[in-house]
Amino acid sequence: MYSGIQPATQAAIKHEPIIVVGHRNPDNDSISAAIGYARLKNILDPDNSYIPYRLGPLPHESEYVLDRYGIRHPEVLTHIHCRICDVMTPNPLQIPESATMREAAEKLKQHNIRTLVVHDEKGLYRGIIDTTTFANLYLSELDDVDATVQTRFTTLARPVSDFLYSESMVLDCEDILNEAREQVLASTLRQAVVVDDTGRATGIVTRTDLAHTPRRRIILVDHNESSQAVSGIHEAEVVGIVDHHRIGDIQTTTPIQFINLPYGSSASIVALEYQRNGVEIEPKYAAVLLSALLTDTVLLKSPTTTLGDHQIAETLAKAAGLDINTFGRELFEARFAGQDGSVESIVLADSKVFTQGDTNFMISAYETVNTDSILEKEQEIVEFLEGMVKRNGYEFALVLITDIMREGSQFIIAGRTKGVEHSFGISFGDKHSVWVPGILSRKKQVVPRLML
Numbered sequence: 333m334y335s336g337i338q339p340a341t342q343a344a345i346k347h348e349p350i351i352v353v354g355h356r357n358p359d360n361d362s363i364s365a366a367i368g369y370a371r372l373k374n375i376l377d378p379d380n381s382y383i384p385y386r387l388g389p390l391p392h393e394s395e396y397v398l399d400r401y402g403i404r405h406p407e408v409l410t411h412i413h414c415r416i417c418d419v420m421t422p423n424p425l426q427i428p429e430s431a432t433m434r435e436a437a438e439k440l441k442q443h444n445i446r447t448l449v450v451h452d453e454k455g456l457y458r459g460i461i462d463t464t465t466f467a468n469l470y471l472s473e474l475d476d477v478d479a480t481v482q483t484r485f486t487t488l489a490r491p492v493s494d495f496l497y498s499e500s501m502v503l504d505c506e507d508i509l510n511e512a513r514e515q516v517l518a519s520t521l522r523q524a525v526v527v528d529d530t531g532r533a534t535g536i537v538t539r540t541d542l543a544h545t546p547r548r549r550i551i552l553v554d555h556n557e558s559s560q561a562v563s564g565i566h567e568a569e570v571v572g573i574v575d576h577h578r579i580g581d582i583q584t585t586t587p588i589q590f591i592n593l594p595y596g597s598s599a600s601i602v603a604l605e606y607q608r609n610g611v612e613i614e615p616k617y618a619a620v621l622l623s624a625l626l627t628d629t630v631l632l633k634s635p636t637t638t639l640g641d642h643q644i645a646e647t648l649a650k651a652a653g654l655d656i657n658t659f660g661r662e663l664f665e666a667r668f669a670g671q672d673g674s675v676e677s678i679v680l681a682d683s684k685v686f687t688q689g690d691t692n693f694m695i696s697a698y699e700t701v702n703t704d705s706i707l708e709k710e711q712e713i714v715e716f717l718e719g720m721v722k723r724n725g726y727e728f729a730l731v732l733i734t735d736i737m738r739e740g741s742q743f744i745i746a747g748r749t750k751g752v753e754h755s756f757g758i759s760f761g762d763k764h765s766v767w768v769p770g771i772l773s774r775k776k777q778v779v780p781r782l783m784l
């Protein structure tokens with residue numbers, strides 16, 4: 333049985349699924365490790381539900397593998413801020429507007445609640461009736477002592493539509509809590525109603541519900557730096573990390589299972605977790621993980637590749653019934669067939685921002701088998717990079733055009749070049765581009781030298 337450290341859940345949203353997601357501008361490893369790890373966690377921890385997401389477009393090779401094995405594409409996660417649906421009380425008690433005030437009063441009493449949502453004959457939201465409605469009615473009756481009994485009788489026979497508050501605040505389930513809170517607290521209303529796209533009330537939010545911000549739970553794969561993580565990460569409860577990059581700046585309030593190993597892919601570590609937990613991996617998930625291992629290690633050629641990666645690749649290939657070389661070739665064919673070759677995609681398809689001290693810099697990685705065709709666009713790429721440097725105040729922006737056949741990278745740069753030149757013993761001269769043989773890995777061969 334699984335004996336990993338359980339996350340603290342005090343402030344977490346327990347009924348909500350746990351999100352498993354890779355970094356921004358996802359590569360195949362971020363997609364595949366999230367899918368493979370969510371699958372494993374769902375097997376190990378059936379009390380919770382783990383759902384893989386992605387933080388950007390699906391890489392072509394991921395699409396190829398997922399479609400080949402009939403696995404659903406993960407959905408895009410736009411942020412992990414706490415939402416209205418994370419704090420609302422779902423399925424509020426409702427009453428039709430044609431019901432009498434007596435029925436409304438009985439329903440409030442029977443369920444010991446303060447608010448009823450009123451809907452029309454089509455089930456669409458109309459307004460609310462609450463205990464204050466009744467209190468106000470009886471207070472007004474006090475002015476007319478003789479008529480009290482008669483008035484009350486008449487009032488209770490009238491439909492709720494005569495009394496409902498229709499000006500009550502309406503929110504959307506996906507509204508960000510911190511923003512909605514200000515609206516509600518600035519009003520005099522005791523609650524807001526959550527209405528869906530079809531006009532039906534799906535929840536109710538009271539002032540008390542708004543008093544705290546519960547944390548949504550998330551597992552990070554293939555990254556552990558907030559600059560690469562989903563928006564709102566500081567509001568979330570990170571309950572696990574599976575990564576093979578340098579230790580970044582993600583902080584947690586409690587101990588978590590943080591697995592960081594210098595393997596060639598996060599997918600390799602996920603595969604190890606299947607082994608460690610004695611879970612046999614299904615063929616299609618073995619194929620997904622193998623695809624990420626092969627793309628992240630550039631067909632096991634990158635210097636990030638360890639002996640362990642070779643062994644895991646063999647194991648996964650066997651489980652999936654695949655030949656490593658054939659599958660690897662298919663993956664890169666799918667990737668290169670999908671490349672549109674635009675300057676924007678060359679620079680942005682796999683770009684990461686790094687922080688050192690007060691400076692930020694961007695490094696993009698782009699793999700190809702045809703560096704020459706990229707170099708025809710060198711001037712445009714440099715102009716694009718210069719724009720990014722200017723807009724974002726980067727120290728520099730660097731694109732690595734890695735030719736997996738020639739086994740080296742063309743460095744194309746804008747901004748301050750000194751640090752890069754010094755770290756690699758190269759010179760751009762009056763150009764913005766230079767070929768650096770043997771450089772295949774941003775993570776292992778480029779980032780560490782720049783972080784010294």
Ligand SMILES: [Mn+2]
Nearest residue numbers: 361554598628
């Ligand atoms: Mn990776």
